[in-house]
Every structure is written in C-alpha cells, then in structure tokens.
Amino acid sequence: MASSPSQSRYQSPPYPSASKLSDSMCYAAYAASLKCLDDSNYDKSKCQDQFYTYKECRKKEREIRLEQNRHKSFFS
Known part of the structure; x- marks a missing residue:
C-alpha cells in the first residue's frame, strides 16, 4: 500500500538541518x-x-553548536 503525502511528510525532518x-x-x-x-x-x-x-x-550543546556555526554566513 502506497503511503499518502501526509504520511511521507512525517518520515523526514521538514528542514535538512533539523535533528531528532x-x-x-x-x-x-x-x-x-x-x-x-x-x-x-x-x-x-x-x-x-x-x-x-x-x-x-543543553547549555553545553548550544555553546558547541554556536562555536561550530561562528564562521558560517547566512549570505554566502
């Protein structure tokens, strides 16, 4: 049975960077x-x-994520 569009929508995160x-x-x-x-x-x-x-x-995880993203630009 093929899955409906609403079911497949929940199989992967809505954004590529979204994590579980x-x-x-x-x-x-x-x-x-x-x-x-x-x-x-x-x-x-x-x-x-x-x-x-x-x-x-969670604080430590946030600090790590901010450090990893420090040199990334939204405009590149």
Missing part, C-alpha cells in the same frame, strides 16, 4: 529525567538533580 532529540548528546540526560519523573510518581522535587544535569547539557 534522539540525535542530541543530551538524550541520555533527557531520558533519565523522564524516567525519574515516572519512578517518583511525577514528584518534580525528587528529580531536581536530573533536571539540572539536562539543563547544563
């Missing part, structure tokens, strides 16, 4: 924070360490 969360270097920290929430019956106060770890990872 699972491709992020912070995916393990993200998954750990969700697991903590699940294990603690969604008591956020018990998962502050995991949230902090994920937040710091």
